Amino acid sequence: MFKRFDLHFMPNNGWIAYVGPFPFPWGQAASRRMVGIARSFAESGYSVVVAGGASLPLAEQDLNEGEPKGSVRYIGVGESPVPRMPSLKKIWRVFFEWGQLTVQWLDRQPSKPTHVVVYGGSAQYMLRLLPWCRQHGIPLIVDVVEWYDPRQMKGGRFGPFYLSAQFALRYLYPRCDGVIAISSLLEDRYRKLGCEVVRVPPSLDxxxxxxxxxxxxxxxxxxxxxxxxxxxxxxxxxxxxxxxxxxxxxxxxxxxxxxxxxxxxxxxxxxxxxxxxxxxxxxxxxxxxxxxxxxxxxxxxxxxxxxxxxxxxxxxxxxxxxxxxxxxxxxxxxxxxxxxxxxxxxxxxxxxxxxxxxxxxxxxxxxxxxxxxxxxxxxxxxxxxFDFRVHSKNLHLFLSSIKRVPR
Missing domain, CATH: 3.40.50.2000 (Glycogen Phosphorylase B;)
Structure with missing residues (x-):
């Protein structure tokens, strides 16, 4: 049973759901990226709940790093395949179930977030989160850190992983309400597509x-x-x-x-x-x-x-x-x-x-x-x-410019 978000922790700025199929707060470079962004949000007064890909913790835990004006809490929703899972089951999880547990977690919250921020997951995650956010009138923001090359993906140019990533990068991400870009190249690319963009390099304490x-x-x-x-x-x-x-x-x-x-x-x-x-x-x-x-x-x-x-x-x-x-x-x-x-x-x-x-x-x-x-x-x-505090103001202004979308 997942613990619901406790409303009395929320400041006036509301709370942000930061989701992605990665372990949090440790495990990968992706984990460090999410910690930095989450702490920048918290420094601006937001309460952030990270729904990570691991199966633990089952109840929300405090990050307990520093004393920002808001807070960062995290929970595992179990999206990521476990290491010993059979290969076919892993493929099924990634291509047919990814994002499902995250949407179920969002549905369980007694109060909906002001924004949903997604990191990773490619097309599968987005095809579940985009409809959910539109249905509830909640802005969806994507944190983009890569532009994949076929050589990086199993199966190459015509493999399912590369095609999924390209579909997300070229078609689904531009249809979100905002983009957090890790580099100038990505910032320029999405800004030219008419997206609301803020550039934030990797950050930490x-x-x-x-x-x-x-x-x-x-x-x-x-x-x-x-x-x-x-x-x-x-x-x-x-x-x-x-x-x-x-x-x-x-x-x-x-x-x-x-x-x-x-x-x-x-x-x-x-x-x-x-x-x-x-x-x-x-x-x-x-x-x-x-x-x-x-x-x-x-x-x-x-x-x-x-x-x-x-x-x-x-x-x-x-x-x-x-x-x-x-x-x-x-x-x-x-x-x-x-x-x-x-x-x-x-x-x-x-x-x-x-x-x-x-x-x-x-x-x-x-x-x-x-x-x-x-x-x-x-x-x-x-x-x-690169200190997370440096980027908190720009991220606050960015979130403030992105309002709830019509249902």
Whole structure:
């Protein structure tokens, strides 16, 4: 039995339902995105209830992060397939049932939300939420963070996952009452379609992220960190090859790889071994990632410029700056707005092994005072651009401009 939303918690601004088939508040980059947006809403005085994809918790829980003017509570509605569910049942859940449990949860609430915000779910979610919101006269807002490439999806261009995503991106999302876009590219694309749009990059609590910072001894090797799952976006192979080319022995340079295992990387890249300068740690607890990032001199990120990389925005870039760690990267998406060469990090001329190798040589030539200056600049940029409090006013104005729609 799901616990109904308790009306006496609602401020005058009303409450927002933020829904999506993802675990909350931890589990994926999507989870971090939802936490940041939800806390920005709460900072504006809204009460937010996140109906996440996991099956737990069964009753609403407080997020208990900081003391915003509103509140963030969350509940699991069980939309996401569980790991051990048979493949056919997973496919059935995604293509024929997705969104059904979320709509049932919305129907159970004694007071309807002022807005429904949806993150992910593609066409299946939207085909249930759009009619429900129209029926009840409630604005539906979509949080758009990707423009998928066929190479990212099982089945490719004519596979059901890609077709579902494209139907949502091109046809269903523009029919919502508003769009929260993660990048300038998506902002421009939906604004040209006549949508009400606000741009919000990945956001988090910068003050909380900074608490783990540990400075390295300048005499130690320069430490780099890559954290995440490379997928089709991150060019981790180029990073590995550049580090091995610059310092195969590990005397001057160390790269820590968090996420993929040694076996996975060997299989993906056809390798039998890696140089001593590369330390592959595999999957580690989310709580440990920040300490690795904070104790590094730089994180490193290479992506090929393409529609799908320019439409998104790397959460790992934001987390690095928030932890006071400068970034070595080539410029895709909106990174050029926040990464100035020699200030918050180093900009690679391109995404090639040679381009990164040149940037690594530059990094090795930096003094301890220069590295510390970059570290402080990274924190300052994160405070100004990526703290959830920074975006609360714009999101409040955005919601205020979107009124209830005719039934």
């Amino acid at each position: 910068v003050q909380a992220e900074r608490s783990h910072i540990q400075l390295k001894n300048p005499e130690d090797p320069l430490v780099l960190v890559y954290a995440g799952t490379p997928g089709k976006k991150d060019l981790l192979r180029h990073v590995l090859e550049a580090v091995e080319a610059v310092d195969p022995t590990g005397a001057r340079l160390k790269l820590k790889v968090l996420g993929p295992t040694v076996e996975q990387l060997k299989a993906s890249y056809g390798r039998s071994n890696f140089a001593p300068s590369i330390q592959i740690l595999g999957r580690i607890n989310q709580e440990e990632i920040a300490s690795h990032i904070c104790s590094a001199h730089f994180t490193v990120l290479l992506r090929m410029p393409a529609l799908f990389t320019n439409a998104g925005f790397p959460t790992k870039f934001v987390e690095s700056l928030a932890n006071g760690t400068p970034v070595i990267a080539n410029l895709t998406s909106d990174l050029g707005l926040y990464l100035r060469d020699g200030v918050e990090g180093l900009v690679c001329a391109d995404y090639s092994v040679h381009g990164l190798s040149l940037a690594l040589e530059r990094a090795l030539s930096l003094s301890g005072s220069q590295l510390e200056k970059m570290r402080q600049a990274a924190i300052n940029q994160a405070k100004q651009s």
